[in-house]
Amino acid sequence: MSIPFRDDEELEELGAAAYLKIEIEASGYRGALFLINGRGEPMEYTYTRIEIPNTFLWRKADIHRYATRKIAASLFSLCPETPKLIFCLAEEAGSELFCQDISVSIPVCRVAPATSPVSFTSNEVREETNTSERKQLFWFPAPPAEGSIEYSLFQRIISSGLLSEPFERAEIGLREVYK
Amino acid sequence: MKTNWLQENNAEKASKVRWLGIFNRRLLLEEHELKYLTIHKPQCHEPLSLATGRSAEAATNLPIAPLDYPCDALFISAMATSKEQGAVFLADVPVSEEPLSKDSAPSAVEDQLWEKLKLKSGTQEIPLARRLAYLLQPPKELLLSPEGPLDWARTPFPYQVEGIKILVSRDALLLADDMGLGKTMQAIAAMRMLVHQRRLDHALIVVPAGLIIQWRKELRFLAPELRISTVHGPSEERAYQWTVPAHVFLTSYETLRGDFTVNPRSPPRRRTWDLVILDEAQKIKNKDADISQKCKRLPRRRAWALTGTPLENSPDDLASILEFTKPLGQGEEPTRIVPGPRMQEIHRGLQLRRKKVDVLRELPPKTVSIVLLPLAEKQRETYNRAEKEGIIQLKEKGALIRIENVLELILRLKQICNFCPRTSESSKLDDMEARLSTLISEGHRAIVFSQFVDDRYGILAIMRRLKYLKPLFSQVLSMHKRRTRLFICLNPAQNINSYYFLYALAGKG
Numbered sequence: 290m291s292i293p294f295r296d297d298e299e300l301e302e303l304g305a306a307a308y309l310k311i312e313i314e315a316s317g318y319r320g321a322l323f324l325i326n327g328r329g330e331p332m333e334y335t336y337t338r339i340e341i342p343n344t345f346l347w348r349k350a351d352i353h354r355y356a357t358r359k360i361a362a363s364l365f366s367l368c369p370e371t372p373k374l375i376f377c378l379a380e381e382a383g384s385e386l387f388c389q390d391i392s393v394s395i396p397v398c399r400v401a402p403a404t405s406p407v408s409f410t411s412n413e414v415r416e417e418t419n420t421s422e423r424k425q426l427f428w429f430p431a432p433p434a435e436g437s438i439e440y441s442l443f444q445r446i447i448s449s450g451l452l453s454e455p456f457e458r459a460e461i462g463l464r465e466v467y468k
Numbered sequence: 469m470k471t472n473w474l475q476e477n478n479a480e481k482a483s484k485v486r487w488l489g490i491f492n493r494r495l496l497l498e499e500h501e502l503k504y505l506t507i508h509k510p511q512c513h514e515p516l517s518l519a520t521g522r523s524a525e526a527a528t529n530l531p532i533a534p535l536d537y538p539c540d541a542l543f544i545s546a547m548a549t550s551k552e553q554g555a556v557f558l559a560d561v562p563v564s565e566e567p568l569s570k571d572s573a574p575s576a577v578e579d580q581l582w583e584k585l586k587l588k589s590g591t592q593e594i595p596l597a598r599r600l601a602y603l604l605q606p607p608k609e610l611l612l613s614p615e616g617p618l619d620w621a622r623t624p625f626p627y628q629v630e631g632i633k634i635l636v637s638r639d640a641l642l643l644a645d646d647m648g649l650g651k652t653m654q655a656i657a658a659m660r661m662l663v664h665q666r667r668l669d670h671a672l673i674v675v676p677a678g679l680i681i682q683w684r685k686e687l688r689f690l691a692p693e694l695r696i697s698t699v700h701g702p703s704e705e706r707a708y709q710w711t712v713p714a715h716v717f718l719t720s721y722e723t724l725r726g727d728f729t730v731n732p733r734s735p736p737r738r739r740t741w742d743l744v745i746l747d748e749a750q751k752i753k754n755k756d757a758d759i760s761q762k763c764k765r766l767p768r769r770r771a772w773a774l775t776g777t778p779l780e781n782s783p784d785d786l787a788s789i790l791e792f793t794k795p796l797g798q799g800e801e802p803t804r805i806v807p808g809p810r811m812q813e814i815h816r817g818l819q820l821r822r823k824k825v826d827v828l829r830e831l832p833p834k835t836v837s838i839v840l841l842p843l844a845e846k847q848r849e850t851y852n853r854a855e856k857e858g859i860i861q862l863k864e865k866g867a868l869i870r871i872e873n874v875l876e877l878i879l880r881l882k883q884i885c886n887f888c889p890r891t892s893e894s895s896k897l898d899d900m901e902a903r904l905s906t907l908i909s910e911g912h913r914a915i916v917f918s919q920f921v922d923d924r925y926g927i928l929a930i931m932r933r934l935k936y937l938k939p940l941f942s943q944v945l946s947m948h949k950r951r952t953r954l955f956i957c958l959n960p961a962q963n964i965n966s967y968y969f970l971y972a973l974a975g976k977g
Contacts, residue, residue, distance in 0.1 A: 292669060292670075292695055292713045292714060292715050293695075294693040294694070294695075295692065295693045295694070295695060296692075296693045323604070327617070328606075328617045328618070328664070329606040329610065329611075329616075329617040330605070330606065330664065330666075331601070331604040331605065334600055334604060420615075421615060448615070449615070449616060449617035450610060450613060450615045450616050450617070451610075451617060454606075454607075454610055458603070458604050458606075458607075459604075461603050461604070462600050462603060462604050465596070465599055465600060465603055466596065466600070
């Protein structure tokens with residue numbers, strides 16, 4: 290029998306944060322959507338892979354855009370729970386993914402190292418974290434409003450060192466699934 | 469529930485989509501226990517490259533050293549020529565009894581491993597859902613980090629971090645750190661991490677009756693989100709306490725002895741505990757004692773024994789504790805261990821012991837500052853007069869003078885050093901007030917010791933003057949009560965609305 294923690298209600302109220310991980314593999318792309326709660330505990334793990342056309346007719350950038358769009362759309366549509374926030378790595382998902390290709394009604398944050406040059410559009414809002422985990426954040430359409438549950442969840446994630454660590458776990462999961 | 473929050477522009481159905489939703493909490497708790505792991509079974513005796521790690525890839529080429537803590541393993545990957553699939557039951561790897569280390573010869577390691585790993589058929593491979601459920605738990609480094617998702621009421625010292633990591637990764641351990649190094653804290657922290665990693669649902673902690681309150685407070689302080697059931701009191705209450713849904717069941721040796729009966733359905737035997745902790749494990753040093761037998765028969769997946777003195781009188785004491793320090797399945801009989809080379813070997817593999825001198829550098833330094841203060845003007849006058857008068861009185865006694873008369877004068881002068889009896893001036897108190905104000909503004913608490921209790925020269929006088937700092941006062945108490953009171957006052961979690969604690973050392977302090 291599962292024993293609930295004493296602070297479970299508070300965590301449930303905060304909801305889940307989703308981490309979108311996309312990797313290139315030999316014959317295509319694979320991706321995972323990893324949902325965790327405010328304590329970093331895994332809640333859902335959804336994964337998929339696609340094969341890409343191996344032809345010179347496709348430009349590399351176009352293939353990447355097509356693949357990330359397909360993977361993200363598949364993962365989001367199949368994930369049984371609606372997250373409060375979505376995080377992805379700026380090096381894996383370009384700004385066009387959420388600004389043009391996919392519309393979501395959830396704040397999306399592309400995360401990049403503090404010193405990396407990252408291209409972003411005027412539709413995104415750039416922020417920098419002040420914690421020990423120095424990162425650039427690119428929010429679309431905007432960062433969560435202060436006082437909202439999404440904001441509380443984001444603060445919890447920042448203070449718990451969970452901004453980039455879950456991407457590593459998502460990657461481990463992908464390796465396990467497709468080994 | 470899923471809502472319509474997503475829209476793919478120019479949507480097309482992705483052709484290759486697989487989905488796995490596994491992390492329903494209840495499901496997770498039931499399925500978290502990882503027992504079977506896929507390995508490659510070698511058919512030849514080539515040297516093995518064995519390792520543990522978070523992924524098979526990482527495990528491939530690592531040295532053997534990580535096998536020191538095999539229970540942390542997600543994979544034991546044995547790389548050889550054959551690709552035949554098999555599965556291994558991790559609990560069958562008695563590394564704690566026959567520890568494999570980097571010093572072991574590769575062939576010995578190989579033989580030992582393959583003898584001990586009971587290979588199962590490939591059909592018993594762990595389902596992907598379980599493997600993922602295990603792999604995707606937060607890593608212990610993250611959980612243990614002060615900046616991680618778990619709030620730690622105290623930042624552990626480096627040696628404690630090491631101890632916690634070892635406890636988390638071991639099914640059986642004798643933690644024999646010196647007294648005062650925080651065995652309780654390490655055990656609670658490790659247990660908390662295991663619960664959060666979904667590797668532990670129910671733990672049983674057996675402690676001496678006098679320590680139940682302290683353990684409970686420590687549990688609430690260090691692992692506030694865990695549900696605790698203290699099994700104590702009349703039998704009808706205990707019957708209920710054993711059955712409540714809780715992560716931790718806390719009981720005393722005496723209660724356990726009473727509730728553990730020959731009936732295999734008696735409360736302590738009813739379930740296989742994910743963890744059994746024996747605090748002050750020397751309580752089971754006598755092999756034949758009823759309580760020793762009962763503790764060793766508790767069905768358990770992990771067994772941690774905590775004691776600063778694992779060997780009190782004879783090697784038999786240690787043998788008895790080591791007999792407990794091993795997982796035990798339902799219906800199994802505990803192993804008998806007799807003193808000798810075999811016991812020494814087991815002991816080496818099971819014990820973690822740090823002495824204070826070993827970790828002294830990691831502990832915060834004790835700073836002794838002797839502050840010399842000039843007496844206030846009136847205080848000095850009173851002191852000089854009392855000294856003169858006292859000396860005259862002593863001289864007048866002539867040959868009848870006794871040592872008590874001299875001590876009486878010194879005592880009198882010491883009292884004046886505290887407070888001037890005429891004006892109540894006190895340079896000591898002025899200085900102390902300034903120091904306490906600084907400490908309190910910085911969020912600290914302080915303990916003030918004094919030889920005197922009375923309201924003219926001692927604690928009560930200090931209390932009157934520094935009333936605004938909300939002091940707490942304690943006179944001489946029994947050792948246990950004193951320790952408890954101090955714990956309550958100094959523990960930040962107790963939220964005592966007081967900033968300093970006055971302690972009288974008068975009498976038999």
